[in-house]
Amino acid sequence: MEPPPLSSLQEEGEEGPTVEDSSVFSAAVVPPRPATHHSLHKYAPLDWSAYFDEERRVAIPDTDNVFNAYTTGSEGPVVFCLHGGGYSGLSFALAASQMKDKARVVAMDLRGHGKSTTNDDLDLSIETLTNDVIAVIRTMYGDLPPAIILVGHSMGGSVAIHVAARKEIRNLHGLVVVDVVEGTAMASLVHMQKILANRAQHFPSIEKAIEWSVKGGPLRNIESARVSIPSTLKYDESRECYTYRTPLEQTEKYWKGWYEGLSDKFLSCPVQKILLLAGTDRLDSWFTICRALTIGQMQGKFQMVVIRHTGHAIQMYLKNLHRTY
Template sequence: MENSSNLAPLPEEESENASQNLGKMPSSFASKPDRPPVQLSFAMSASKIKEKAQVVAMDLRGHGKSSTGNDLDLSIETMCNDVLAVLKTMYGNSPPAIVIVGHSMGGSIAVHVTAKKALPSLAGLVIVDVVEGTTLASLVHMQKILSNRMQHFSTIEKAIEWSVKGGTLRNIESARVSIPSTLTYDDSRKCYTHRARLEETEQYWRGWYEGLSERFLSSSVPKLLLLAGTDRLDRTLTIGQMQGKFQMVVVRHTGHAIQEDVPDEFATLVLNFISHIRIGPHGVEIPGLRRP
């Protein structure tokens, strides 16, 4: 499989005259990727797959509001209740087998939702590059990190360019898809700003991650941990991994946002996990799927 993290070097800044000579050539950071729709081919119809399993993915970088109507109510309890309420609305009393996938803060919510044991149809848990020990250790530096990041962007394309050149993401195409929804337009300043004001949520930070490793290990459903590097593991997870309490895959040559840096590889890993645990009475068989 081709590694989508092997990107060509970013183009250097062009001079004003050179930019004029390019005419109407679109920027590589244009916010709407010029690509055909992805065509998926399954052995069974989409409706049949939906009867077998659903993947609920959570990234949670400041999209929308909580059930309380307060953007800043980001306590782990409120966010877990929000997820459960959404699932209840979607599926009622007859939910299909569900696999929850969570990245970063979404990974914390995925673990806490699983720990509540409120989803009898929960069949699997996947968390992406979030580990209690290393995350708690980094919180002391978080306000400085947030204050040093660029706050205002004249265009969406500038925000995409900043996210890639600054190393937040390594895949230009993924950034063009994901970054626009993380921004909001400030009419007073006539510019785009970050939708999520994480610097104002410090009171919740420790609550998101304290006890996360033990909750993850204590879950009785099959579990997969995807990491961008082995240095991410803390002591609790290292012991749990040696005891075979969960599957672990280290995805090389990516940053923290594995699902964006190498989306094809990420999708294959999740599909392999779903196929391996054989959700439903006969499992979900997807043709061409690389077996674990």
């Protein structure tokens, strides 16, 4: 929900689109060029099974809700991962493949995302998302779960904070929030509809969607894009093209609720806490806007780690993210 500027996304050795021609990969604007063998291979989808051991369908009792979850690892605490708006559980694929020797990793598709199906996929209110995660954890582990560390990116970071603040998950040992804080998130919401509208909306193939996400969209890591982007798409039969699985532009009424009051909730969570921030260019404004968190950090209430040379979705860039966890 807070993509980096297009200028930072150009792949090394290639010329990326400018802001003015950022729709160059939209099938509705420019007729697709025949894909070359090189581009088909370079941007071909990667299967989830190269990163996770199992894909589970978690049916919530007495409801029509079935949540998709990717799992890997057999020992250690459960690192329970929640993705950002418009992403999927596979945004944690690279990180999971490196954590699985020391932890059990679970990366679920939230409501309205990936392969999860619910009675109302457009209800992305923070209350509903929080209830969903608690229900999934209880369904998977019962009343006596193993040690759990919640990890949430962007919108998923807000959900993780709300889950921890509810104090309903037994044996919750830690909370890792990835690149989201109340002040900057709230300030960015006025721009989100424009950002969403400026995305390429339709793709003639999955390979083209992956290519756009690397050259003109929110990702620069090709491997992350190849494994995660397909799960964020659906095929539009009427237009004979691929489009986004999650219509974020239709969920605007819930955006404010994701982030309002988040700083106080984060600080009140009675577990060890880490806040991961991408880059250093926003730190001055961050300290100005997020006074409560600044004071909280000075008081030692949480650890803040700044990760340089990544985009907003930090977990999709780093090879050594497991060391932070």
